Amino acid sequence: MSVVTPPQAARRADRAADGARASVAEWLRRPRPPLAPPRWLAILATALGGIALLGIPLVNPSYINLTVTLVMIWTVVGLGLNLLVGFGGQVSLGHSAFFAIGAYAVAVGGELGIPHPATLLVAGMLPFAVGYVIGLPALRLHGLQLGLVTLALAMATPAAIRAFEPLTHGSRGIAIDADPPSWVPLAHDQWIYYLALAAAVVAYLATRRLARGRLGRSFVAVRDAELVAETLGVNVWQTKTRLFATSAAYAGVAGGLYAMLLEFVGPENFNLALSISFVTLIVVGGLATVPGAVLGALFVQYVPTFTSSVSPAATGAAYGVVLIVFAFFLPFGLVGLARGALGKVVDRLPGRRG
Amino acid sequence: MSLLHVDIASAGYGPVTVLHDIAFEVKTSGRLVALGANGAGKTTVLRTISGLTQAQGSITLDGVELVGLTPHRIAAAGVSHVPQGRGTFGDLTVKENLLIGGNRRPWRTVLAEADAWMERFPRLGERSSRPASGLSGGEQQLLAIARALMAAPRLLLLDEPSLGLAPKITTDLFATLDELGRESDTAMLLVEQNAQVALGIAEDALVIESGRITVRGPAADLRDNDDVRRAYLGV
Amino acid sequence: MLLQQVADGIATGAIYGALALAIVLVYRASRTLNFAQGELALLGAYVSWQLTVWGLPLWAALVLSMAILAALSAAMERTLVRPLVKRHQALPLIIVTLGMMIALNAVIGWAWTYQTKEVPALFGGGALDLGEIAVSRQDIGIAVTVLAVALGLGVLFEFTRMGLRMRAAVSAPESAELSGISTGRTMTIGWAIAGAVGALAGTLIAPELFLHPGMMAPVLIYAFAAATLGGLDSPVGALLGGVAVGVVENLAGSYLPHGSDFKQVVALLIIVIVLLVRPQGMLGRREVVRV
Ligand SMILES: Nc1ncnc2c1ncn2[C@@H]1O[C@H](COP(=O)(O)OP(=O)(O)OP(=O)(O)O)[C@@H](O)[C@H]1O
Ligand SMILES: [Mg+2]
Numbered sequence: 001m002s003v004v005t006p007p008q009a010a011r012r013a014d015r016a017a018d019g020a021r022a023s024v025a026e027w028l029r030r031p032r033p034p035l036a037p038p039r040w041l042a043i044l045a046t047a048l049g050g051i052a053l054l055g056i057p058l059v060n061p062s063y064i065n066l067t068v069t070l071v072m073i074w075t076v077v078g079l080g081l082n083l084l085v086g087f088g089g090q091v092s093l094g095h096s097a098f099f100a101i102g103a104y105a106v107a108v109g110g111e112l113g114i115p116h117p118a119t120l121l122v123a124g125m126l127p128f129a130v131g132y133v134i135g136l137p138a139l140r141l142h143g144l145q146l147g148l149v150t151l152a153l154a155m156a157t158p159a160a161i162r163a164f165e166p167l168t169h170g171s172r173g174i175a176i177d178a179d180p181p182s183w184v185p186l187a188h189d190q191w192i193y194y195l196a197l198a199a200a201v202v203a204y205l206a207t208r209r210l211a212r213g214r215l216g217r218s219f220v221a222v223r224d225a226e227l228v229a230e231t232l233g234v235n236v237w238q239t240k241t242r243l244f245a246t247s248a249a250y251a252g253v254a255g256g257l258y259a260m261l262l263e264f265v266g267p268e269n270f271n272l273a274l275s276i277s278f279v280t281l282i283v284v285g286g287l288a289t290v291p292g293a294v295l296g297a298l299f300v301q302y303v304p305t306f307t308s309s310v311s312p313a314a315t316g317a318a319y320g321v322v323l324i325v326f327a328f329f330l331p332f333g334l335v336g337l338a339r340g341a342l343g344k345v346v347d348r349l350p351g352r353r354g
Numbered sequence: 355m356s357l358l359h360v361d362i363a364s365a366g367y368g369p370v371t372v373l374h375d376i377a378f379e380v381k382t383s384g385r386l387v388a389l390g391a392n393g394a395g396k397t398t399v400l401r402t403i404s405g406l407t408q409a410q411g412s413i414t415l416d417g418v419e420l421v422g423l424t425p426h427r428i429a430a431a432g433v434s435h436v437p438q439g440r441g442t443f444g445d446l447t448v449k450e451n452l453l454i455g456g457n458r459r460p461w462r463t464v465l466a467e468a469d470a471w472m473e474r475f476p477r478l479g480e481r482s483s484r485p486a487s488g489l490s491g492g493e494q495q496l497l498a499i500a501r502a503l504m505a506a507p508r509l510l511l512l513d514e515p516s517l518g519l520a521p522k523i524t525t526d527l528f529a530t531l532d533e534l535g536r537e538s539d540t541a542m543l544l545v546e547q548n549a550q551v552a553l554g555i556a557e558d559a560l561v562i563e564s565g566r567i568t569v570r571g572p573a574a575d576l577r578d579n580d581d582v583r584r585a586y587l588g589v
Numbered sequence: 590m591l592l593q594q595v596a597d598g599i600a601t602g603a604i605y606g607a608l609a610l611a612i613v614l615v616y617r618a619s620r621t622l623n624f625a626q627g628e629l630a631l632l633g634a635y636v637s638w639q640l641t642v643w644g645l646p647l648w649a650a651l652v653l654s655m656a657i658l659a660a661l662s663a664a665m666e667r668t669l670v671r672p673l674v675k676r677h678q679a680l681p682l683i684i685v686t687l688g689m690m691i692a693l694n695a696v697i698g699w700a701w702t703y704q705t706k707e708v709p710a711l712f713g714g715g716a717l718d719l720g721e722i723a724v725s726r727q728d729i730g731i732a733v734t735v736l737a738v739a740l741g742l743g744v745l746f747e748f749t750r751m752g753l754r755m756r757a758a759v760s761a762p763e764s765a766e767l768s769g770i771s772t773g774r775t776m777t778i779g780w781a782i783a784g785a786v787g788a789l790a791g792t793l794i795a796p797e798l799f800l801h802p803g804m805m806a807p808v809l810i811y812a813f814a815a816a817t818l819g820g821l822d823s824p825v826g827a828l829l830g831g832v833a834v835g836v837v838e839n840l841a842g843s844y845l846p847h848g849s850d851f852k853q854v855v856a857l858l859i860i861v862i863v864l865l866v867r868p869q870g871m872l873g874r875r876e877v878v879r880v
Contacts, residue, residue: 160853
């Protein structure tokens with residue numbers, strides 16, 4: 001009987017341990033836990049960083065303060081967008097629209113005589129509401145469709161701003177007076193700097209809490225296996241809408257700060273390129289990482305100033321190439337790279353952790 | 355002389371290993387049936403042969419190594435696989451389904467053979483220019499088998515053709531299968547849970563449990579084997 | 590007046606339809622959207638322009654440009670898209686085609702500057718008087734060309750062995766592989782055809798919009814709207830959707846207050862409404878969510 005062959009399949013133990021011959025590409029792609037520095041290092045770094053951030057606007061000329069403020073504004077957008085894309089797995093190419101709504105909330109609110117720090121609240125709440133309304137149908141869409149809708153949204157934003165002329169003054173834009181209240185002994189650039197710093201710190205801490213807490217875990221559960229999450233009692237519908245709205249609110253606050261910083265808004269500030277730089281930000285920093293927003297913000301603020309001195313095309317080329325390279329080789333961005341490079345060193349440092 | 359030699363240490367899906375130390379042969383023009391409960395790994399055996407799942411080890415067809423080849427190359431080497439469930443192209447017409455089966459052969463022959471199939475099975479012929487998704491379960495299974503045979507394969511892999519079919523239709527289908535096999539000299543590796551009919555048309559049989567071969571022998575012997583009778587024949 | 594608007598809309602709509610067709614071919618091949626589709630078409634327009642500057646007749650330049658873009662698009666599929674499709678990485682795939690979109694646009698700006706170029710109309714100037722309405726020769730030429738290409742592709746898909754293989758690969762990729770069809774190859778061919786059709790669309794629309802690096806971005810959105818309307822996996826739907834979008838856009842531009850601004854919002858509205866009301870579009874297949 002030819003079928004009856006003795007089980008001659010040799011016991012081949014040729015499956016070498018995975019790690020042994022892992023290629024560089026695999027090493028780069030591996031997900032890693034956050035760095036775990038000893039407590040003394042964490043406290044020291046936070047203290048030094050805090051002092052530096054508080055001191056910067058007092059000793060620097062206003063154009064430096066301006067760029068650092070922008071970094072903090074981009075950080076806020078990035079934190080929110082990463083919540084949606086990285087933790088939520090829902091792509092948005094349209095965050096420039098929410099950024100614009102926040103900016104115009106401040107501008108129009110100013111025209112109506114509402115004091116500025118108060119308009120900043122509206123700048124967060126209005127995009128939250130709009131994001132909620134958009135998020136309702138958006139949760140019925142999956143990946144690509146949401147990408148499509150938000151891309152169209154980004155493309156339509158400048159035109160929509162122009163079309164709402166009575167409110168937005170169309171192409172002429174709106175000038176904003178964002179001087180500090182009289183009881184604050186700061187110049188305009190310093191005032192906005194501290195507002196942005198406060199917003200960035202609050203956003204950072206809130207995002208970290210969100211990402212580590214129950215809500216963050218339900219986001220990730222919905223991202224990774226919607227149906228499974230649902231059977232485990234996560235309300236997918238609510239999770240997705242809230243996520244979208246929260247993410248939009250971050251962009252709105254950032255947009256409001258942006259308007260106050262530049263003291264002017266016009267439709268052309270909020271084009272597709274802005275949305276794309278937001279996406280680049282989170283991809284470079286690292287999807288689904290919280291500190292990634294800071295590194296990404298530094299990238300989108302300082303790389304264009306450098307590349308535009310090379311050629312008007314260089315910024316686009318740099319963003320494009322970086323997006324492709326990171327999507328292929330560095331899915332966890334610069335933060336992933338830092339974790340891979342420093343993880344062992346940091347783990348070896350002596351001291352109590354917690 | 356054996357057509358197919360299977361000798362694999364392991365096979366599975368990514369980190370999940372499903373098959374362990376599977377070794378068997380299929381004779382030229384022979385018929386082998388693999389029995390097993392749900393989740394035993396029967397489908398995985400067929401998927402491994404046709405290159406849809408990764409395996410460590412060796413699978414040769416007429417001396418040609420198949421492990422590491424892409425599925426379409428394995429198909430070109432002479433293996434036709436009718437997958438579990440509806441193996442038809444639902445949006446393509448019945449005739450197109452047949453033509454696809456022969457897409458690597460000379461087109462004239464293929465057109466003629468497709469016509470011959472539709473003449474032989476009027477149920478297919480009548481619906482030749484309608485989408486295959488409109489056929490009944492039994493007709494779809496027949497179409498899938500016809501499509502696989504259109505490739506003029508050396509080896510036909512069939513994954514639970516009886517699945518979801520009424521007993522009468524299953525019996526007819528297996529009779530047809532028996533007939534077609536005799537005409538074409540194609541070797542068959544048939545995976546089934548319906549041991550009764552499957553053992554009826556096979557020469558040899560084996561039983562897979564949890565990814566390992568536990569029983570093997572001539573089909574007639576397995577029909578008399580008490581364990582097999584209890585587990586797969588419901589007696 | 591209304592009839593005239595409709596007639597004008599049909600010609601632009603044909604171009605949206607052609608680009609939508611490219612989007613659909615890519616979607617059918619790889620189940621993704623190529624956000625760089627518009628920039629590939631733009632590159633096609635620039636290559637055509639460059640070749641005419643070097644002395645080639647426009648039709649020859651167009652054919653050559655279509656061939657070059659077909660090769661480029663196929664190369665993009667092989668190197669950037671296939672590995673991610675294989676790993677089922679949807680988000681990185683979106684990021685990569687987005688990256689291609691920006692990078693290509695930058696390369697075009699760098700190579701040909703940001704100044705507007707004039708592209709001669711393939712079908713000459715002048716208009717035909719058809720009673721109440723006048724239609725330019727170029728518009729008629731565009732509509733006829735796109736129709737001819739669509740019919741050609743229809744014949745390819747319906748009546749050739751390669752077309753049959755491509756449809757089978759879309760219908761059931763695994764069964765197609767098991768039937769000896771290299772689905773990798775059919776994917777590449779799909780991308781190649783998409784690249785060529787895109788180059789055609791770009792070259793045809795360039796005389797109207799004037800050739801500059803920002804030319805294709807709005808067109809891409811209309812094409813996405815057209816593809817969504819027609820059904821992302823339906824080539825015929827893409828063409829019909831294109832014409833519908835072209836006509837609606839033209840009417841919105843002329844009859845609505847703030848028309849020229851509102852036009853841009855039209856695409857967004859079409860996409861949102863279709864996805865909410867009938868996500869599979871007019872002629873698309875309803876997609877089954879896999880559990
Ligand atoms: N794609 C997959 N990924 C991971 N595991 C899988 C996959 N497909 C099957 N398995 C597992 O492999 C084992 C064998 O599955 P297989 O489909 O080969 O069984 P089967 O004998 O064909 O069962 P059935 O009679 O139900 O078709 C099962 O435990 C199943 O859970
Ligand atoms: Mg099975």
